[in-house]
Amino acid sequence: MNMEDADHRIENTAAGCTMTGVLRLATPGAYERIFNPIHDAMIACKTTYVVDIRGLNFMNSSGITALSRLVLAARKLDLPLRILGAESIAWQRKTITSLRRLHTLLTVDIQDTPAS
């Protein structure tokens, strides 16, 4: 029986990505494969890159580490970054806002409405 279906989804566009579901991979390194396309897109991005996590219910600390590495990568690229979070998801409201200090061009938007 295979119950280990992927429980997350990451959609990439040129101007941003949307993460939904649950991300609890074992190590920060395990996030690299799924975050590499985001990193590549950020390098190519000419405007503000948007990371939408409003539909991401859970992320473990390895994921926070991986996400913060994306912020550091944007800082290195001097790229404006916007993270969209949901007010109704406790860890987002609390933890993600702290990432602001990593990058002056980062805005964290915690919104009332959950992702549709």
Next chain:
Amino acid sequence: MKSVELRVAVRNGDVMRAQYLIVDMYHQNYGILFSNDIVDLNSGIEPYPQSYLLGTVGSEVVAACGLYTRDTYCERYGEVTKDDLQQQLASEGLEARYDVRRTVEVTKLVIRSDYNGRGLGRWLFQAAHSAAFVMRGDEKPPLILCCATRSIFAAMHEASGIRARPLRKFPDYPVHERYRSADNPMDSRLIIPTVDIPPAIWNKPLPCALTLEER
């Protein structure tokens, strides 16, 4: 004197016993995790083999070896193609005898550390190349693939008299960095059982037992 009993893991419990020894040792030694479907060699997550050999002393599991019976590692990650296999068969005039769609791969051989250095590894390795393990009740033997460092090929295959035909150099993946090196790269190789494996190994019966010398 202790005796190690070797059997094919058929029941659920034996499969789990074998998996857990492999997981325990791979995690401890290489930080590798396993999964049945979320597999990623770049981040240290390996696929579980589908079939296992289990070595026990009494009720304790001391050795295990896996067998990929579908989606072999060499084909999935090593860029080995059916054409590569066909070419090797053609060079031996064995196209009719084998089916390139039927491949297996011997993998993840582990010996519990307190049983190291007692000849258990090579004995288990040879049993893993027996018809009793790799044929799994089929009529035709499968083609056996193997992905390993060159030092392993020398210490195991060559030392056992098993010919392993180089197919391709295995790409560099981070998951292997703790055992691969520039001097000791990894290859994908092919073993054609009826011509490459000495009959004494190919016909080795299972289950079997090995008596260990007291240290």
Next chain:
Amino acid sequence: MSISRIHGVFDGAAVEPPLSKFEVKFTPLDLIAHWKRCGMTADFLAYFIAYAFENPKAALNTLSTVINELLENAVKFSANKREPVVLSFDHFGDTIRIETCNTCSGAITQRFDSFLQRLGSEDIEDLFIAQIEQNAATNRSESGLGLITMVKDHNSNLAVSIRPLEVGDAHEVRVRVTLNANEVDQS
């Protein structure tokens, strides 16, 4: 390091018995063998607890996050993956206590110990940022970020007891997180 240490307030016996409690014993190897079991377990236990809350959905998110973090750490850092890790939950009405107990190697315990000293003395927001910057270049799984967020974001009281075992260099490590039940309900 061969002496016992306590970080934070680690009150031995509770003043009153818990209203609700459970204890689960795991073999770390089970969770190493199938990593998703960490999240599965955290979700299940969080559901169990949050079910009785006024805002189960909000409570669930905080509880599952906290339990998952404690469980992942206990499993990853346990010295012997075949020796049980214990996760316990106690509900005292106003406070909720979640605790893991496992063994750790001497080297890991030492690094954990110095991390806890920083956690106890430095500004938590600064430490969070410092750990991210420091870990950016490495792939170390022991970033401590999980514990920092627990204190920083979930307003939890973190206490850790480290006790050397009689044999070998391993230590018994108990990590206790105490949460305010009302805050969890409104999180």
